[in-house]
Amino acid sequence: MDTKPVYFVADLHLTGDRPQSVDTFIRFLSATAPSGSALYILGDLFEYWVGDDDRADHSNEVVLAAIAQLANAGIPVFFMPGNRDFVLGERAAKRAAITLLPDPSVVTLFGRPTLIAHGDAYCTADFAYQTYRRRIRSRWTRSFYDLLPFGLRRTIVQSIRRRSEQGKKAKSAVIMDVERSAIETALRAAHCDVMIHGHTHRPARHEHMVDGRACVRWVLADWYENGSYLRVDASDITSIAIQ
Numbered sequence: 277m278d279t280k281p282v283y284f285v286a287d288l289h290l291t292g293d294r295p296q297s298v299d300t301f302i303r304f305l306s307a308t309a310p311s312g313s314a315l316y317i318l319g320d321l322f323e324y325w326v327g328d329d330d331r332a333d334h335s336n337e338v339v340l341a342a343i344a345q346l347a348n349a350g351i352p353v354f355f356m357p358g359n360r361d362f363v364l365g366e367r368a369a370k371r372a373a374i375t376l377l378p379d380p381s382v383v384t385l386f387g388r389p390t391l392i393a394h395g396d397a398y399c400t401a402d403f404a405y406q407t408y409r410r411r412i413r414s415r416w417t418r419s420f421y422d423l424l425p426f427g428l429r430r431t432i433v434q435s436i437r438r439r440s441e442q443g444k445k446a447k448s449a450v451i452m453d454v455e456r457s458a459i460e461t462a463l464r465a466a467h468c469d470v471m472i473h474g475h476t477h478r479p480a481r482h483e484h485m486v487d488g489r490a491c492v493r494w495v496l497a498d499w500y501e502n503g504s505y506l507r508v509d510a511s512d513i514t515s516i517a518i519q
């Protein structure tokens with residue numbers, strides 16, 4: 277049985293405009309991640325992603341190459357898209373040697389089935405966002421988007437990014453968080469006692485009672501100021517800040 281830890285990160289929001297976060301992540305990939313048996317990236321690795329043909333931000337390519345180096349050294353890397361990089365597809369996944377995972381997924385960690393998700397799907401109090409999310413992530417919208425020329429796609433992604441920033445300022449803190457009921461429904465449906473997600477940028481360990489079962493939910497931190505990751509081993513889950 278593998279006794280090496282499994283690592284989780286989310287909400288790095290990497291962009292060439294914040295080189296410090298990029299450097300921290302590259303360092304994490306070479307200094308920490310190799311001691312694990314796998315790395316899971318639960319969405320919003322990139323601040324935005326226009327398409328797999330977008331090589332304009334050189335730092336994104338550096339990040340993909342650094343991930344590929346880890347994966348090619350034998351540490352599998354799994355990527356679940358977030359709301360900022362959900363158009364990241366098979367071509368970029370191939371460049372990074374990562375495996376794409378659907379949101380949500382169930383993974384077995386040291387014998388425990390664990391529900392993993394980006395997290396935005398559980399912000400169910402934000403009706404406007406959920407309607408928008410369904411629309412923008414529909415197969416139809418996606419096929420149409422993929423046909424557009426690069427410049428137009430970039431314009432669309434930039435306007436989505438602006439909308440998201442403005443929305444964050446205008447909406448109340450309660451609406452921006454996940455709904456407990458939505459989380460509990462998901463834990464029930466997945467038959468899991470443990471959940472890990474990001475998106476809200478509110479790192480915490482929450483407890484839930486689901487049908488008399490004690491469940492634990494870990495929320496990952498963002499990487500705006502410092503790096504941060506979750507370390508899961510056979511006996512414990514620990515949140516670690518990178519100094």
Ligand SMILES: [Mn+2]
Nearest residue numbers: 320358359475
């Ligand atoms: Mn997000």
